Amino acid sequence: MLMLSNQRSLLSQVATGEGKTLIITTLCIIKCLYGEKLDIVTSCSVLAKRDAESEPPKGNKDLYEFFGVTVGHICSEDIDQRAQTFSRCDVVYGDLSSFQRDYLLDRFYGKNILGKRNFENVIVDEVDSMLLDNGNNMLYLSHDIPNMERLQSLFIFIWRSVNQPVNSLDDLNKIYDNAAIKQSIIEDIHGMIMRDEVDAGVWQALLKSKTIDEDGRILIHLKDYTTHVKQLKFPKQKTENRLIFLLNIISNRQRFIKLRSEFYNFIEQHLDKFIDNAKNALFMNPDLNPKIIIIDKNTGTDQSSSQWHEELHQFLQIKHGCKLSLVSLKAVFISNVSYLKLYQNLYGLSGTLGSRDEKQLLNELYNIDLIKIPTSKPKNFFEERPIISGYKEQWTNSIYDETKKKIIKDRSVLIICETVKHVDYISKCLVKRAMEDLQNDPSNIIYDSLKKPYVYKREHEEFTFGQGNELLNCGTVIIATNLAGRGTDIKLEQKLVEAGGLHVIVTFLPNNCRIEEQAYGSAA
Template sequence: MSEALLLRLRPRDLASGRPYAERDERTPAWHDEFALGLWHGWVRPALRPLDIAGAGARKVVRLARALEVEMAALDEQQLRQRAALLRHAMRRSRFGVDAVAAFFALVREVAGRVLGKRHYDSQLHAGWLLLHGSLAEMATGEGKTFAATLPVCAAALVGLPVHVVTVNDYLAARDAEAMAPLYAFFGLRCGAIVHELTRAQRREVYAGDIAYCSNKELTFDYLRDRTALGDRASPLHRALAEGGGMSDNPATVLRGLTFALVDEADSVFIDEARTPLILSASLPPGARGALVDWALAFARGLQPARDFDLEPAQPRVRLNDTGRAAVEAALDSAAAPPDVGLRACTEAVTQALAALWLYRRDQQYVVVDGKVQIVDESTGRVMADRAWERGLHQMIEAKEGLVLSGERVTLARITYQRFFRRYLRLAGMTGTATEVAAEIGRVYGLPVARVPLHRPSLALRARPRCLPDADARWAAVLASVQAQAQQQGRPVLVGTRTVQSSEHLSALLAAAGIEHVVLNAKHDRVEAEVIARAGGSGVVTVATNMAGRGTDIALGEGVAGRGGLHVILTEFHDSARIDRQLFGRAARQGDPGSGEAIVALDDELFRLHAPLLSALLQRLLAGREPHAALLWLLRRAAQSSAESRHRAARAASLKQDRRLAAMLSFSGRGE
């Protein structure tokens, strides 16, 4: 571990009894969490106009700019020699301003020669913030991926194993390949962790200086390490087992949780924090198949309100007294599954009701190659090898008439909230973090700092429209696509919330004779090809949230003169951050671009999270479009309610995960 990093850590910060370096996890007292929330939610935003955090970053930019001529005069051998000197200077000064500024100037010069592009001043600004453990909010299109190479090079050069965390395998492989020549100049080995790699291949990648990986793959590798070690989790047991020849291969693939730089940090830290990551093993279907079939058939005969209560906003379903009595009575019939008790039958029926009433095909999941694949709403992508727990996944498979997979038993589990807190040094970057700065500060201890724009934004935003119903909304979307793409020759990106909506719009476009391409969880294999063409003149792309993060749509020839990319949002999401991500695809880095929201008054967001206000407006407006102020009020009420529910779910998930971890620790089973 780097001496510079050790000097920043107190002995009690280091986890004892762990196979490699990671921060000790202590549950903060309630008053500490309250103080952190107060500081990050109220005090820091009040101090933001003073931009105290940016003072060091501005000095780094100024000093680096002054060294440009000097660095440009050095040949490659001299640049490498200067990097070696700065490596020691950064370690001695604990990443001090002067040493980091000189090193950033050197990296900028090397990048210009090796990659053919140089870091902007705004990227140097972000690099300083990231190196010192902040969450940098950079506007979409400002080059977060390239900015990350500055702190990554600095940290890896002084000896810290660096994990650059992205939201999917595609981005991890793409970024690692693109930036590898820059790292190689400094003698740093870089690789990417993707789903297909074996344990041995993963160990080799992690053994390098820099590993690009998705948050899911990284966390599961950590859980597999903990599971593989078992009773040999302590350094002493591990050394005895491996040093004594008891194990042909090391049990772990990771080298420790030293430094993580998380891209699209709000997606990882917030949107995906509600659901714990569970490492599980599949059991043969066995007798479970009979229980699933019985529960599904029985649940189809139950009626909402009479036998069970639906809470779609949670989402949750609960059997009432009548429903529980019906289940109990059914156990006495000949059709009841054998050797199954009342509790197991009640839980199975509840899961069957959820599968029938709460989980819909092409919304929460898709069926691909005869398998149910979960779709992440925040990213629009399929979550490979993920399954709902407690039999829900098998219920959905049975509902779709598929072969049942084996029931899963939990081997290890952890939430992102607990996992990323274990890193000795953590940083993040995203285009949308201000709305959740308080929660990120309270849970992860990361301050959120905004990075100035490289060029002034030329984005144009039309007044949002709210049509009476979905049919009127789709008609308005078709008219806008025709006006922008066919009449003006501009590329158009239409964002939908679900796979089902994207396919419905695709059918309407085809009927209208409008050529287009669709990008959703069913077509993720052609993502790179679709994105590469999306900026061409007159190209129409219909996409779920897959196009909302980590994608850079380059404008085709002559497109900038026509106004650039036009983005149409067809339904507001639970979080305004996700809406901002979609609009951020247009007008990137000073390019022209525009966006508009065309939604419907009967959208799911309004119906579930602002039902009274939505119903009132439908009655009062009688088919007319609401005034912009009324739409703002409706959207604000619905998204605030949805985000409040999600925030409570994340807090409950973290609390439950800590409680289970404490129970397992007490029993000696580890994670």
């Protein structure tokens, strides 16, 4: 009611479990009955699809249908399908990058996706994530450039240069010296004469005739340099013969990098970044997949349509034996702030709106009011003292010991990890420790829960307990990324509530306390 009656845009702090999804649905229905349209921005595409397509208890599609409100989502790669959603639906769900993508495609590429839809109302779910954590984010749209597949020989050459066996410190310095790698690339592409290979007089003559540049790079490319050298008129025949021999050897060298001349300037501008990203790729660890997919660190969702820039993506593909994707260049972009300012009315809901400074920043950026809605019931929540681990084994042992204590008391435990890699590592360690303890105490049934944790790490996996369609039982161990921390509604069976409820362990130190509060909200 506050959102409907307020003259300015409004951000509301509504605690986790207080029905944000239902509040959004209600606001949408009332606005639509007045003939207005709304865009709903969720923190990830998983939640957008869930809220737009699902019947209760996952979503509220039946409620929209009851009031004759059409609803859809734009988390699809099919442009025609997205265009139909914008034109036919009163309420459109999507993550922020999907809305930004379609805006840029519509305005700058003439794809006519938005149709007659204007920027009337937007409701931002998990507004702290969108406006604070990712407030400075930019969405870039890139496009493929013709003949960019010809750069593959360059990428393979750079990869071979950084991925060599190292036998000494000198080898290490040589392999990871950008200048040395860059010189070897230029030498392969253009051919080079080193200063110590010719006399000072010859060097000056080559510079003056623009045969080479200051670095020794050959600027005039010929199959046979005999005529060209004779035109320089050196006083000694020996000098002339030696230079002809040297230039012809360079001209007929074995070349590994095969490029057209129109790419030379482009490569010169990006070469340092290419080399740096080849080194980065060498030390990045995969989550063993047949293709390279970026996983959003904040939400844990797949970003399958995105690529790392400056060819880091291609070097990772070479490293792991994947098919090389085409190189693309950034064309147009828009920031989160710029996009959301396009709307006449901005409404936001979140379990946490941050500190006083963060609230002030939101007010200055978006000219909005902020309110805090009290909980319908007092929180039954206790935060234990944090445990700081000095090394990895102590870290996993602490997680296991804390989990075991709670399982003994008939409680369930949600372990939230920073990355997919950490999910795999912690689940492996917990299972190993549980199997060892089971051998010493085979009659104890608590180890059944510890040795068979429920693992949730990718958005395409179904999180049964997070969709509200199955009650969480006593003695369940869940190990997940932050996918289980935002936008999930874990319902507990009565016996688990009486035992003390769900215990949440955040296994890393987040960038801000709001991420912790979101995770703990699942337990309160």
